[in-house]
Amino acid sequence: xxxxxxxxxxxxxxxxxxxxxxxxxxxxxxxxxxxxxxxxxxxxxxxxxxxxxxxxxxxxxxxxxxxxxxxxxxxxxxxxxxxxxxxxxxxxxxxxxxxxxxxxxxxxxxxxxx
Amino acid sequence: xxxxxxxxxxxxxxxxxxxxxxxxxxxxxxxxxxxxxxxxxxxxxxxxxxxxxxxxxxxxxxxxxxxxxxxxxxxxxxxxxxxxxxxxxxxxxxxxxxxxxxxxxxxxxxxxxxxx
Numbered sequence: 481x482x483x484x485x486x487x488x489x490x491x492x493x494x495x496x497x498x499x500x501x502x503x504x505x506x507x508x509x510x511x512x513x514x515x516x517x518x519x520x521x522x523x524x525x526x527x528x529x530x531x532x533x534x535x536x537x538x539x540x541x542x543x544x545x546x547x548x549x550x551x552x553x554x555x556x557x558x559x560x561x562x563x564x565x566x567x568x569x570x571x572x573x574x575x576x577x578x579x580x581x582x583x584x585x586x587x588x589x590x591x592x593x594x
Numbered sequence: 595x596x597x598x599x600x601x602x603x604x605x606x607x608x609x610x611x612x613x614x615x616x617x618x619x620x621x622x623x624x625x626x627x628x629x630x631x632x633x634x635x636x637x638x639x640x641x642x643x644x645x646x647x648x649x650x651x652x653x654x655x656x657x658x659x660x661x662x663x664x665x666x667x668x669x670x671x672x673x674x675x676x677x678x679x680x681x682x683x684x685x686x687x688x689x690x691x692x693x694x695x696x697x698x699x700x701x702x703x704x705x706x707x708x709x710x
Binding site: 484511513515520521522523524525528538570572574576580581582583584585586587588 | 598600626628630635636637638639640643683685687696697698700701702703
């Protein structure tokens with residue numbers, strides 16, 4: 481089954497404790513992206529990647545890091561989480577050069593930073 | 595600066611009637627528009643899209659209309675069903691010609707409730 485998976489689905493942590501949210505897709509998509517969803521703001525892009533070892537900032541990259549060492553994986557790293565990073569996070573992927581810009585989303589990771 | 599706006603946070607409709615969800619945008623460079631549906635505890639799923647060279651696209655019960663001069667698009671669901679109850683996001687992309695950047699700019703979302 482074609483899918484994007486994220487782990488963990490739920491995470492409660494404390495300020496300053498480094499964490500990683502994993503994302504994996506099995507569709508051989510070149511493009512992968514991370515979004516955060518906050519009430520009244522919709523989904524905002526954090527980082528994206530066009531292919532292995534190619535990443536760039538989205539609209540809200542502060543406080544986040546990413547890496548793309550393999551095509552299927554795109555982890556999101558919070559080196560020193562803060563309460564304003566409490567949010568619902570989505571990973572997405574899409575094929576590059578296709579007829580549409582449809583992105584496939586993972587199920588989401590709800591992060592709470594206390 | 596919200597480039598894509600959904601001004602109605604919620605919409606309530608009776609089963610069998612039409613649901614109309616609206617979306618406005620400000621960036622004239624957007625050339626592709628999508629609607630996503632999101633159920634609780636799930637990721638957004640693609641519903642329907644439209645290119646800026648069209649003014650209408652239809653897929654079963656779902657039709658998207660684009661008015662470029664007004665920078666406005668709408669999603670019509672006819673007839674509405676209780677299973678359509680979800681959050682609907684419109685999104686826009688300013689990529690032209692499939693060149694690959696593919697960033698989506700999302701609206702705030704509209705909660706649709708369809709009553710039996």
